[in-house]
Amino acid sequence: MVLAQLGGSISRALHQMTNATVIDDKVLNDCLKEITRALLRADVQSNLVDDMHTNIKNIVNLQHLAAGLNKRKIIQQAVFDELCKMLDAGKPSFTPKKGKSSVVMFVGLQGSGKTTTCTKYAYYHQKKGWKPALVCADTFRAGAFDQLKQNATKANIPCYGSYMESDPVKIAVDGVERFKNENCDLIIVDTSGRHKQEAALFEEMRRVSEATKPDLVIFVMDSSIGQAAFDQAQAFKQSVAVGAVIVTKMDGHAKGGGALSAVAATKSPVIFIGTGEHMDEFEVFDVKPFHSSEYLIFLAFVLGMGDWSGFMDKIHEVIPMDQQSELLQKLSEGNFTLKLFQNILKMGPISQVLSMLPGVSAELMPKGQLDSSNPKIMNESRIMRIARGSGRQVREVMEMLEEYKKIWSKMKGLKFPNKGGMSGLSRNMNAQQMAKVLPPQMLQQIGGMGRLQSLMKSGGLCT
Numbered sequence: 001m002v003l004a005q006l007g008g009s010i011s012r013a014l015h016q017m018t019n020a021t022v023i024d025d026k027v028l029n030d031c032l033k034e035i036t037r038a039l040l041r042a043d044v045q046s047n048l049v050d051d052m053h054t055n056i057k058n059i060v061n062l063q064h065l066a067a068g069l070n071k072r073k074i075i076q077q078a079v080f081d082e083l084c085k086m087l088d089a090g091k092p093s094f095t096p097k098k099g100k101s102s103v104v105m106f107v108g109l110q111g112s113g114k115t116t117t118c119t120k121y122a123y124y125h126q127k128k129g130w131k132p133a134l135v136c137a138d139t140f141r142a143g144a145f146d147q148l149k150q151n152a153t154k155a156n157i158p159c160y161g162s163y164m165e166s167d168p169v170k171i172a173v174d175g176v177e178r179f180k181n182e183n184c185d186l187i188i189v190d191t192s193g194r195h196k197q198e199a200a201l202f203e204e205m206r207r208v209s210e211a212t213k214p215d216l217v218i219f220v221m222d223s224s225i226g227q228a229a230f231d232q233a234q235a236f237k238q239s240v241a242v243g244a245v246i247v248t249k250m251d252g253h254a255k256g257g258g259a260l261s262a263v264a265a266t267k268s269p270v271i272f273i274g275t276g277e278h279m280d281e282f283e284v285f286d287v288k289p290f291h292s293s294e295y296l297i298f299l300a301f302v303l304g305m306g307d308w309s310g311f312m313d314k315i316h317e318v319i320p321m322d323q324q325s326e327l328l329q330k331l332s333e334g335n336f337t338l339k340l341f342q343n344i345l346k347m348g349p350i351s352q353v354l355s356m357l358p359g360v361s362a363e364l365m366p367k368g369q370l371d372s373s374n375p376k377i378m379n380e381s382r383i384m385r386i387a388r389g390s391g392r393q394v395r396e397v398m399e400m401l402e403e404y405k406k407i408w409s410k411m412k413g414l415k416f417p418n419k420g421g422m423s424g425l426s427r428n429m430n431a432q433q434m435a436k437v438l439p440p441q442m443l444q445q446i447g448g449m450g451r452l453q454s455l456m457k458s459g460g461l462c463t
């Protein structure tokens with residue numbers, strides 16, 4: 001994931017800066033130049049990068065800093081704060097309430113993934129006990145209604161549209177009214193894809209919004225849009241009250257910087273990310289947990305947004321309530337069993353689950369042969385049973401056993417945070433423990449054990 005590379009470049013720049021014997025303007029400028037370059041390479045819009053650069057220079061005025069202050073720490077803090085600001089719109093988006101009817105309208109560029117995302121959003125809520133419904137107000141693209149209907153049928157979600165009516169405003173109003181009468185609590189209106197150059201289509205979108213009065217307008221953005229994200233997102237925001245962003249196709253090779261631009265242009269948070277074409281390849285995006293300490297922000301970037309709360313959410317979603325505490329206990333003891341793997345397998349594609357764990361970026365995991373020293377794990381029939389029970393290939397189970405064995409041994413002794421909270425993790429972790437969890441490449445990237453110790457001691461990476 002390219003955000004992981006971005007994290008690597010930023011941490012390297014900070015590392016070089018903290019290694020300098022004297023922190024002067026040249027050292028600061030070199031560090032900022034490196035960070036700027038890394039952000040631009042990740043497709044973050046140049047205005048945002050310039051703003052960040054200026055803000056840091058204003059905060060860190062080396063000439064005026066009182067003697068005795070830790071300049072390294074002040075620079076690090078300023079960089080982290082500015083990175084946070086980029087990811088954080090400053091205010092949460094409107095959150096629909098279960099049981100109370102809400103209208104959510106989806107807008108975005110052609111092919112950004114709106115229709116797919118509407119169904120994913122509906123399906124996500126349906127699994128949590130909501131009564132969602134879909135309305136197709138896309139009369140522009142032939143086949144849009146069929147696509148939505150097909151997806152909706154698969155997920156057993158009611159869907160409204162028309163082959164005869166050509167006015168999207170009329171369809172949207174009729175659909176919303178019908179589903180309100182049917183007591184649906186989440187009415188999702190899919191609209192045509194459009195470009196900021198298409199004034200007539202923008203006017204149409206404005207009229208759909210005016211007529212249906214959505215509680216929330218979601219801007220859907222393809223993560224590969226790159227530098228163009230800012231202007232397009234801003235054009236949508238100027239026509240309708242965009243309140244949230246969903247970034248799609250995060251499973252591809254996109255650089256991800258466009259997401260930061262869309263947050264800035266719409267002043268709205270990213271609430272979900274799409275990670276594949278399938279209905280359940282959809283994840284909550286939450287930057288809040290990373291706010292608990294600078295060190296977590298650092299980890300989030302270095303690990304490509306290692307997502308603790310997503311991991312915990314998955315556990316709460318798919319593991320039966322009475323088994324959750326046992327699972328967490330075993331995870332924290334590094335005590336893995338085949339039963340535990342079966343539960344983990346239920347949580348979704350292996351790479352997705354892995355990438356939620358701090359210190360474990362799926363692409364950083366070494367791929368080799370399974371160590372056959374543990375006969376309990378290697379028992380063929382047990383592996384076959386797991387594969388059958390979880391609907392996976394034997395090869396997949398083998399790969400996962402290998403990867404998890406390595407992770408578990410690293411995680412031994414770590415304290416797991418409660419749902420939604422991460423401060424417990426940072427409080428309970430010392431540099432030794434942290435080094436055990438980090439893949440060797442990452443420890444090297446940080447600057448080795450000594451560097452990790454000094455960062456954690458100086459508070460640069462702690463709460």
Ligand SMILES: Nc1nc2c(ncn2[C@@H]2O[C@H](COP(=O)(O)OP(=O)(O)OP(=O)(O)O)[C@@H](O)[C@H]2O)c(=O)[nH]1
Nearest residue numbers: 110111112113114115116193248249274275276277
């Ligand atoms: N890999 C991947 N593909 C996605 C994702 N989301 C959507 N797609 C694919 O992107 C393509 C376009 O998706 P649609 O949902 O049809 O896009 P749209 O924005 O509704 O298109 P218009 O109505 O023409 O504007 C489809 O092939 C989807 O399967 C995602 O998160 N990952």
